[in-house]
Amino acid sequence: MRIIGSTSMFTRYFFHLNRKIVLISILTGLLTAFAVGGFQFWLEQEKRITRYDALLDGVSSWFSAYLGEIRATAEALQPLTLSDCHDVVSELTSRAAFSMNVRAFLLVKGQNAICSSATGVMNVPMKDLVPDIDLNKATDMVILPGTPMMPDKPAMALWFRSPLLDDRGVFASLNINLTPYMMYSSEQPDLTGIAIGINDRAISTFTTGLIDLANFNQRPFRTVQVNGSPLTLYLYAERWRQEDLQFAALLGATVGMLIALLSAYMLYTRLRPGKEILTAIKREQFYVVYQPVVNAKSLKVSGVEVLMRWKHPTAGEIPPDAFIHFAEAQQLIIPLTLHLFRLIARDAPVLKTLLPEGSKLGINIAPGHLHAESFADDIHAFSRSLPQHHFSIVLEITERDMLRYTEVTKLFEWLRTEGYEIAIDDFGTGHSALIYLERFTLDYLKIDRGFVNAIGTETVTSPVLDAVLMLAKRLNMLTVAEGVETPEQARWLREHGVHFMQGYYFSRPMTLEQFVNWQVPSFDALV
Incomplete structure (x- = not known):
């Protein structure tokens, strides 16, 4: 969210200040200028060291914990090496699908890989797949320039020998994604990159391929060893440069002036967090769109998902993820949802x-609203505002925040008793999806478009959809596939028992006026 201001705005406020506030603002600015200028030489260096050490400690702790999880999973898979691949490949695939950043698990017997979570039965010498891995060690780890299915993307390879049989073990290939640290480095002018390496081979933010640390032309600013592994983290940054008095004076004057203006502005303006959203609600800048949901068997529209949009008068269309996250952070998701209810009504x-009659209205509900004391009254009032006995409300729960088990269990029971249905939205994209399925009784599982896009592709994601559908079937849950864009995807989903579908293949989200004029297309290509 950007807050746009101008010099004229500050000038307008400045000339309306009384003498006391002017003196306080000027004094605050002067004190700030002296403080910033005087401590710039040593404070910035201390901040840099603290910041980068915290970054490396955090990354190191994450890698250590992550590798521990992979080790635990590999130990759990060790007994599978005693079985035939046909008997255990589904378990292997499931483990890989629900293990973060895992490309594939391989079962190894003798010197050969005999079973893969990605490709199934195989019989390939490990020296051909990963020449540098040492199967004689209890554990080994190397960095690879790529894997057979993703040859151009570097990966980390881990070997775990069976504790009982020396000729057997589990091999794992992992994705190493440094993109978040590239984003972090872009915000720090003196931080140039980060790398993670074993011996002289490393994955870095400098290139998409591997780098040779022995011949790399940059010297790391800080390094740290990941506990319990041969991994070393390297942080690259510009060396400290002593700033002269002119820079310190300029910095102090600039910050002091900004603080003086900010002090005056805050004293005379009653700014509230989230004011933009409250203003947008008041000025009717939010509107709703409806995306049809199609019954996979009859190919008829069985309901709609209701989505909120924001057309800002100067910034234009604001992405939903942006304003929803902002509303949640500012604890404004409840008034925003109540406004959505009013727009639907x-x-x-x-x-x-x-x-x-009986059509479903799918409405996104944030966990923060579910836990509010007013939720039961809010949903009842909304239900009463709709035409009686015509619509069935489906509450789509997002995964951005964890639900509190003891509270939500009773609430879900009450909702189902009252005739409301519950769906878990964008299944597989949040940290809590499986926990939701384990703890709560839900009606619908909405499959994220990322899994739908994998239909017909040979990627690590593609086998996950089969596992998701099997899981939903065992839990007696109805499935809704999001992001269906092609007839091939729609046919595949119908053949595999998906109950409902939505996406651009059927219709884009429409305003009410567009919905009124919408002609239901023919789906003969799917019959």
Whole structure:
């Protein structure tokens, strides 16, 4: 969210200040200028060291914990080396699918890989797959320039020998993604990059391929060894440069002036966090769009997902993820959701003429609203505002925040008793999806478009969809596939028992006016 200001705005406030506030603001600015200028020489260096050490400690701790999880998973897979690949490949695939950043698990017998979570039965010498791995060690780790299925993307390879049988073990290939640290480095002008290496081979933010540390032309600013592994983290940054008095004076004057203006501005302006959202609600800048949901068997529209949009008068269309996250951070998700309820209720009489009786209205509900004391009254009031006995409300729960088990269990039971249905939205993209399925009784599982896009591709993601559908079937949950864009995807989903579908292949999200004029397309290509 950007807050746009100008010199004229500050000038307008400045000339309306009384003498006392002016003196306080000027004094604050002068004190700040002297403080910043006087401590710049040593404070910045201390901040840099602290910042980079914290970054490296955090990354190191994460890698240490992550490798520990991979080790635990590999230990759990060791008994599978005693079985035939046909009997254990589904378990192997499931483990890989639900293990973060794992490309593939391989079962090794003798010197050969005999079973892969990605490709199934195989019989390939390990020296051909990973020449540098040492199968004689209890554990070994190397960095690879690529793997057979992803030859151009570096990976980390781990070997875990069976503690009982020396000729057997589990091999894992992992994705190493340094993109978050590239984003961090872009915000720090003197931080140039980060690398993770074993011996002289490393993955870095400098190139998409591997780098040779022995011949690399940059010297690391800080390094740290990851506990319990041969991994070393390297942080690259510009060397400290002593700033002269002119720079310190300029910096102090600039910061002092900004602090003086900010002090005056805050004293005379009652700014509230989230003011933009409250203003947008008041000025009717939010609107709703409806995306049809199609019954996979009958190919008829069975309901809609209701989505909120924001058209800012100067910034244009604001991405939903941006303003929803902002509203949650500012604890404004409840008034925003209540506004959504009002917008839907306003459209409901027209919607009733467009959708058959019993149609589903899928509405996103944030965990923060679910836990609010007013939620039961809010959802009841919303239900009463709709045409009686025409729509069925489906509450789509997002995974951005964890649900509190003891509170939500009773709430879900109450919702189901009252006739509301519950869906877990964008399944597989959040940290809590499996926990939700384990703890709560849910009606719908909405499959994220990322899994739908993998249909017909040979990627690590592609086998996950089969596992998700099997899981939903065992839990007696209805499935909704999001992001369906091609007839091939729609046919595959129908053949594999998905109950409902939505996406651009059927229709983009539409305003009420567009929905009124929408002609339901023919889906004969799917029959």
